[in-house]
Amino acid sequence: xxxxxxxxxxxxxxxxxxxxxxxxxxxxxxxxxxxxxxxxxxxxxxxxxxxxxxxxxxxxxxxxxxxxxxxxxxxxxxxxxxxxxxxxxxxxxxxxxxxxxxxxxxxxxxxxxxxxxxxxxxxxxxxxxxxxxxxxxxxxxxxxxxxxxxxxxxxxxxxxxxxxxxxxxxxxxxxxxxxxxxxxxxxxxxxxxxxxxxxxxxxxxxxxxxxxxxxxxxxxxxxxxxxxxxxxxxxxxxxxxxxxxxxxxxxxxxxxxxxxxxxxxxxxxxxxxxxxxxxxxxxxxxxxxxxxxxxxxx
Amino acid sequence: xxxxxxxxxxxxxxxxxxxxxxxxxxxxxxxxxxxxxxxxxxxxxxxxxxxxxxxxxxxxxxxxxxxxxxxxxxxxxxxxxxxxxxxxxxxxxxxxxxxxxxxxxxxxxxxxxxxxxxxxxxxxxxxxxxxxxxxxxxxxxxxxxxxxxxxxxxxxxxxxxxxxxxxxxxxxxxxxxxxxxxxxxxxxxxxxxxxxxxxxxxxxxxxxxxxxxxxxxxxxxxxxxxxxxxxxxxxxxxxxxxxxxxxxxxxxxxxxxxxxxxxxxxxxxxxxxxxxxx
Numbered sequence: 104x105x106x107x108x109x110x111x112x113x114x115x116x117x118x119x120x121x122x123x124x125x126x127x128x129x130x131x132x133x134x135x136x137x138x139x140x141x142x143x144x145x146x147x148x149x150x151x152x153x154x155x156x157x158x159x160x161x162x163x164x165x166x167x168x169x170x171x172x173x174x175x176x177x178x179x180x181x182x183x184x185x186x187x188x189x190x191x192x193x194x195x196x197x198x199x200x201x202x203x204x205x206x207x208x209x210x211x212x213x214x215x216x217x218x219x220x221x222x223x224x225x226x227x228x229x230x231x232x233x234x235x236x237x238x239x240x241x242x243x244x245x246x247x248x249x250x251x252x253x254x255x256x257x258x259x260x261x262x263x264x265x266x267x268x269x270x271x272x273x274x275x276x277x278x279x280x281x282x283x284x285x286x287x288x289x290x291x292x293x294x295x296x297x298x299x300x301x302x303x304x305x306x307x308x309x310x311x312x313x314x315x316x317x318x319x320x321x322x323x324x325x326x327x328x329x330x331x332x333x334x335x336x337x338x339x340x341x342x343x344x345x346x347x348x349x350x351x352x353x354x355x356x357x358x359x360x361x362x363x364x365x366x367x368x369x370x371x372x373x374x375x376x377x378x379x380x381x382x383x384x385x386x387x388x389x390x391x392x393x394x395x396x397x398x399x400x401x
Numbered sequence: 402x403x404x405x406x407x408x409x410x411x412x413x414x415x416x417x418x419x420x421x422x423x424x425x426x427x428x429x430x431x432x433x434x435x436x437x438x439x440x441x442x443x444x445x446x447x448x449x450x451x452x453x454x455x456x457x458x459x460x461x462x463x464x465x466x467x468x469x470x471x472x473x474x475x476x477x478x479x480x481x482x483x484x485x486x487x488x489x490x491x492x493x494x495x496x497x498x499x500x501x502x503x504x505x506x507x508x509x510x511x512x513x514x515x516x517x518x519x520x521x522x523x524x525x526x527x528x529x530x531x532x533x534x535x536x537x538x539x540x541x542x543x544x545x546x547x548x549x550x551x552x553x554x555x556x557x558x559x560x561x562x563x564x565x566x567x568x569x570x571x572x573x574x575x576x577x578x579x580x581x582x583x584x585x586x587x588x589x590x591x592x593x594x595x596x597x598x599x600x601x602x603x604x605x606x607x608x609x610x611x612x613x614x615x616x617x618x619x620x621x622x623x624x625x626x627x628x629x630x631x632x633x634x635x636x637x638x639x640x641x642x643x644x645x646x647x648x649x650x651x652x653x654x655x656x657x658x659x660x661x662x663x664x665x666x667x668x669x670x671x672x673x674x675x676x677x678x679x
Binding site for chain 1: 413414416417421427428430442443446447489492495496502503505508512515517518519520521522523525527529530545548549551553554582583610613614617628630635643646650653657661672673
């Protein structure tokens with residue numbers, strides 16, 4: 104090919120390439136990049152609903168550090184994550200182990216566990232709110248059958264958070280389960296055969312073959328589940344509205360309340376940026392640790 | 402004689418049955434309550450099979466609230482977003498994978514790096530931006546944001562992965578025959594990408610159908626609400642009419658369950674292929 108022709112072709116490729124990606128790139132700039140930078144600027148201002156925005160530097164962040172509500176909310180968020188993540192991962196792994204091999208009825212079980220993933224979080228939360236209701240709720244009615252007077256689950260500061268956690272685990276455990284099933288099916292059979300020849304028992308094989316081989320998936324699901332749990336909102340909004348006495352008020356709920364109920368856009372933006380920093384931190388940790396922690400064959 | 406393997410199998414089935422029941426109880430209770438007479442909701446011991454069955458709960462929901470409007474809003478928004486995502490994301494994904502244009506690596510990396518940004522971080526400026534445009538209390542934010550925002554970026558990523566591993570022969574033959582890039586994409590590569598597009602379609606539809614945060618922020622007017630938003634507002638009212646709320650919930654859930662029933666395999670493969678999480 105002559106140089107001229109190559110030039111013409113590459114110019115053509117440049118033009119079509121950019122034309123093809125331009126809608127997404129334009130959207131990305133306007134709907135992600137610009138708002139992200141704006142949010143940071145807003146976090147440095149006092150920005151009321153009406154009236155002028157005032158630049159105040161890092162004052163919002165300083166206020167947040169001495170805001171007792173913030174620390175309580177952060178504690179609640181971490182408590183949610185600390186309850187949800189281990190429960191979700193362990194249950195998902197157990198279910199994946201039980202459902203990774205073919206047997207009669209497997210499809211039905213997989214479907215039953217996966218259906219809540221499909222269901223709207225709002226519908227799921229509404230139904231569970233009703234299940235947890237003090238008098239008419241299913242749970243307390245069942246308890247009453249065996250002679251126990253059930254508590255007011257969602258109106259008790261000690262019980263509301265655990266109730267929301269269990270609800271959330273059941274809603275999403277199917278996602279992690281499917282990821283684990285896929286990972287389990289990719290463990291090479293010859294490794295199990297080798298373990299058998301070596302006389303490894305089932306428990307030993309599980310911890311020395313299965314677990315190491317699926318660490319990449321375990322790692323991915325743990326990080327993603329932590330990130331997901333830091334963003335919990337819908338179930339809190341429906342089931343408890345952050346109550347009773349603030350015991351389930353989590354970070355995103357607090358952001359939403361400050362921004363869209365109290366219209367303190369500046370303060371809420373700083374809170375949102377703290378969430379952003381935490382999520383970014385976790386994402387970076389994921390990339391860094393991946394190399395050391397995750398086992399690859401060979 | 403009972404052998405160890407029998408006991409084990411029994412245990413296997415019992416554990417699965419107990420957990421599956423836990424998963425299904427909310428659905429059974431929802432359907433059951435949706436067919437109860439209001440006075441029977443508090444009856445003790447609980448009735449799983451209501452008698453008499455009260456179908457009127459369903460027609461009453463349709464009469465007392467503009468349920469058909471919420472339904473229509475949810476359906477048409479989900480369809481538009483799904484079609485838009487499939488088109489724009491596959492177009493960009495194809496270009497990133499197969500067209501060697503200047504700057505594509507940089508731009509793609511930039512897109513990738515924003516994939517983990519939580520929706521909640523950009524929500525506040527987005528609200529002000531939409532207010533400037535006069536788009537609050539319209540469906541436009543609910544349609545545009547998911548197509549071109551973080552969800553769209555994720556879709557581009559999935560499509561690019563697919564196109565990178567797709568066979569080159571057909572495409573090269575088409576190019577030699579003088580097909581334009583557009584025709585190569587539209588007539589050759591897109592049909593080839595059916596499995597990836599199907600996965601993306603199901604996911605996008607599900608996510609949009611169930612979205613709650615965006616409608617909560619951008620929509621106040623009753624007649625513009627989507628199903629999750631409309632349903633969530635019922636729980637606020639004092640003295641919830643549980644039988645009505647449950648029949649509305651059944652109606653909001655059912656279409657997805659039917660879709661899932663038919664697209665199950667693709668859906669579950671999609672999850673494991675993409676490692677996707679909400």
